[in-house]
Amino acid sequence: MSQSSKEGNSVERILFIYRDRKEGHAYALQILKGIVKGGLGIYISSFEETEKIRKSLMTLDKEVSEMEEHGILKIIGSESAANYLEDLLRIEETEKRDFVPEGSRIYLDVGYKCMKLYEEKLRETPHLNITLVLGYELGRMKEIDIESFSRIVKVQDSLLFSFKDGMEAFVEGVESVMCNIFGSVACKTIFDILEQRYHIKRESIPEEFKAFREALTGLIGKGELITEKMIIEELLTRTRGN
Secondary structure (H helix, E strand, O other): OOOOOOOOOOEEEEEEEEOOHHHHHHHHHHHHHOOOOOOOEEEEEOOOOHHHHHHHHHHHOOHHHHHHHOOOEEEEOOOOHHHHHHHHHHOOHHHHHHHOOOOOEEEEEOOHHHHHHHHHHHHHOOOOOEEEEEEEEHHHHHHOOHHHHHHHHOOOOEEEEOOHHHHHHHHHHHHHHHHHHHOHHHHHHHHHHHHHHHOOOHHHOOOOHHHHHHHHHHHHOOHHHHHHHHHHHHHHHHHOOO
16 A cells, blocks of 8 residues: 555545455455554445445454444445435534544445545545545446546556456556657666666556656656556556456
8 A cells, every 4th residue: 555645634545446346345344454543444335235245344354343333443335325425525624533533544435426526525625634445346447438537547646456467467558658658778767767766666656656656757747648648558458358
């Protein structure tokens, strides 16, 4: 996971792409169990009812019930998800920290339209210092046009995959586009500089996605261009084949 700073009011944004529900649940639980002291883990889904999510999470870890009892985990299924998100976005700034304490983590498992709507609004909400994880199932990516998906990807701090091939495809996509633009020799030089000066290794680009974009823009002024091309030309084409 990205180690980006949480100074001031900020939302750390992570896009997590998984192959099936079991993988999604397992990763969500890992994220929500990693909250800082005083924080809150929130699983929000527009696809499954609360009890179904609860049962699935409990098969992975029996501590889920105890976490709920102690008020450090909330599971909000499809019957309540829309209302909860609307409340979160609507409440007064002075109450927001009580509603979602600083350091909390929200795992948001929704369709593309809701993902885009709430990701943007949560990111812009003042006095909300959280980690927002957007869980997205690989099979549903076929329903999204590449341009729309690129808009979601470009604002993330980190991109994670539940399957190794997805991470590798992403890195290969970046390298392919950069080599096409700059040539293989210059591309290798850029990767060397990224590792030596910015401590961003080739294989860690997805996890350090925001830092990679910023470093690339600083070096060649084309960070966003390459990101856009990489997404449009490579990412979905490759991952859809998994």
